[in-house]
Amino acid sequence: MPALIFDCDGVLADTERHGHLPAFNQTFAEFGLDVRWSDEDYAERVLIGGGKERMASLLTPEFVERNGLPVDAAAQRDLLAQWHRRKTEIYTQLVESGALPARPGIPRLVREAAEAGFALAVASTSAGPSVFAVLEHAVGAETADTFRVFAGDIVPAKKPAPDIYLVALDALGVTANEAVVVEDSANGLRAALVAGIRTIVTVSGYTANEDFTGASLVVSSLGDPDGEPATVLASPAGVVPDGAVRARDLTALLQTPAPRKAPQ
Numbered sequence: 001m002p003a004l005i006f007d008c009d010g011v012l013a014d015t016e017r018h019g020h021l022p023a024f025n026q027t028f029a030e031f032g033l034d035v036r037w038s039d040e041d042y043a044e045r046v047l048i049g050g051g052k053e054r055m056a057s058l059l060t061p062e063f064v065e066r067n068g069l070p071v072d073a074a075a076q077r078d079l080l081a082q083w084h085r086r087k088t089e090i091y092t093q094l095v096e097s098g099a100l101p102a103r104p105g106i107p108r109l110v111r112e113a114a115e116a117g118f119a120l121a122v123a124s125t126s127a128g129p130s131v132f133a134v135l136e137h138a139v140g141a142e143t144a145d146t147f148r149v150f151a152g153d154i155v156p157a158k159k160p161a162p163d164i165y166l167v168a169l170d171a172l173g174v175t176a177n178e179a180v181v182v183e184d185s186a187n188g189l190r191a192a193l194v195a196g197i198r199t200i201v202t203v204s205g206y207t208a209n210e211d212f213t214g215a216s217l218v219v220s221s222l223g224d225p226d227g228e229p230a231t232v233l234a235s236p237a238g239v240v241p242d243g244a245v246r247a248r249d250l251t252a253l254l255q256t257p258a259p260r261k262a263p264q
Helices: 015-030 039-045 051-056 061-066 073-096 106-115 128-139 163-172 186-194 247-254
Strands: 003-006 119-124 148-151 179-183 198-202 217-219 232-234
Touching: 003 106, 003 163, 015 039, 015 051, 015 073, 051 073, 073 128, 106 119, 106 128, 106 247, 119 128, 119 163, 128 148, 148 163, 163 179, 163 186, 179 186, 179 247, 186 198, 198 247
Parallel strands: 003 119, 003 179, 119 148, 179 198, 198 217
Antiparallel strands: 217 232
């Protein structure tokens, strides 16, 4: 059985700008920190894999001193865990409010892929509760129950390391040659390529200008026949969807030469 593995943020929904960014900033305000990330600031932070890791990037000696934060590593880890736990709560509330609808084509392609015999999964470095919330709102609770979800700190190294994808392949019982990944960022693409998996990139707001060399297919979105069409931005593997990425396109990609594994 082949597998279709989705990233979460920027793939299932446009979560970064309308979900994670406001959740980070509300958390900073609640903890009395003198930082608010602008859209431009966050475009840089989003290059860091993992929410705790993005927060940890704040902890320069100057920031720590200015905000009266602990200086020892253990206390900082505890503080980061508190911040991230609260940020996840805020973000999950935003998702449950319906503020982050699915990106075009997600429910349709999920349905088509399941009917075509693909196992379905999500592999994300975001916290598990956040991923489950986005998945349920993107495809519905009943369909979400058919997914395997690999998320958060189940691996020590986050994207662009391939660890989350290697865990997913092993748990799903498939080889890299039997899977297709849907990503939206260069970091996610690199993680998939290091794992040797063919990858479709659906560009999102923060990633449109990134380098997607190695992707099998790059599109504006997965598209919907009766809604927003998918624009093909690059098709190195030679598979060219007609307005929407369909299950038949996934099958066609699996017949193309496997990608060269990217070096770590």
